[in-house]
Amino acid sequence: MNQKSFIVETIGRLDKVLTDKINQSRNQVEQLIKEGLVSINGKVVTKTGYKLSIGDRVEYSFKEPIPKDKVVVDFDVDIIYEDDVMMVVNKPSGLVVHPAPSVKEATLVDWLIQKGISLSTISGEERHCIVHRIDKETTGALVIAKTNEAHQKLSLQLQDKSMGRYYLALVDYPLKDSGIVEKPIGRNRKNRLKMDIVSEGKYAKSAFYKIAKSDANVELVAVKLFTGRTHQIRVHLNS
Template identity: 40%
Template sequence: MQNEIKIMIEDENGRIDKQLSEKLVDYSRSQIQMWLKKNYVQVNGEIVKANYKVQKGDVVLIHIPEPETLALLPENLPLEIVYEDQDVAVINKPQGMVVHPSAGHPKGTLVNALLFHLDHLSSINGVIRPGIVHRIDKDTSGLLMIAKNDQAHESLAKQLKEKTSLRKYIALVHGVIPHEKGVIRAPIGRSTVDRKMQAVVDTGKDAVTHFQVLTRYDGYTLIELQLETGRTHQIRVHMQYIGYPLVGDPVYGPKKTLKGHGQFLHAKLLGFTHPKTGEKMVFEAPLPEIFKNTLEKLPKND
């Protein structure tokens, strides 16, 4: 066993799985239920199940198991390499591809493909995320910068932190935005309603998104977005927050939406200073076919 968590029940009551999920915000409820199912949770020295009703004075002891070791193997997956040299690579990630392995996605990820197609990757983010400097969601397409050595990784990560890199996205949102551009400044953190989601919350981290209207359609708007910060699901959360959720977003958007492969969000433009040469580099990736075809079918709102 890797770790133990000890909790004293004070005034709470109700099912233990619910109470633990509220107290242990770093763990999902499904993970807590798995611990209960595998007898990792004891109350007052006795193993209990998920439906156990906690009482004042209960002492809960949780044995956190060692994380499962993921076998990280190179895979010959299709990969569009936009640029590559000895220090960096730029990848155009397709929709549907997870960036790095996790318990739910042990293979078929961008990292598996990188290990097959590239000769070297940085080690700063550990064995599960070699070369990964920043991420985009599974169903977001577009450009990612990859570090092929640790020196390059440190430089690219510093540029992200200091906001000197350039990242522009194209998104299709529900609703017709009346103004030409805007800035959303709203902190993002874990949702208090659904722990699997992010949300604008007072306790969240600062998040800033700039947007500009490109084209208005009947019931929809095509926008360009530029990030100042890189919070989880930032664009998706911010656009929902101001009332214009992304089309096709299965988490933050409406159920009635246009058919696609997830949210219509594309990392179109990526710019950074080369870690070794100091050259300013800018790359652009065209919209995926399904995105272009969807726009062509929409009547414009002139």
């Protein structure tokens, strides 16, 4: 494991201080802590709310990917851009981004591993290298981090909005006007497999811009995501 450390300069909760220090999401940092990958002054700490003091030495590391049974990868993916620390691929429709217990077919991560591409390990063994996701049926550019340092910096760009996510969508129910939708998204109360607008859901914001409309009443819409919730575009369009 690649272990790093720093000296605490400001008192505060372990999860908050570590999140600010390594530029990762709070959820990713909480996962590191709970898995015993963070120690304070040489002692492993698994409590996310542990109170840090000035001068404490914090050490943390990221898990290396665990080898798994090979899956058949019988497809290829176009590479839009690549350098030593990152790459951008054009994910085709129908391809799942990363493995999950419910996913039986080969994924984009499986393709990357088969290609022997160096991948970051920050997001865990199933989602390592994945800076952001797009739905299985969506085609689009996906950013891949090859190193943990690149992953941290790319994630920060998403958080501070210096990196944007833009989509084109064809809708068969034309929008009345261009505009911004800010509605919380969560699981449907009656169907847990479906995402919906729910009051207790997570904050979500999307911008829609009307581009063109066909004689068949199909409209081309540009979309900008300010947040990245599951099925966000579909849910906000449907609202």
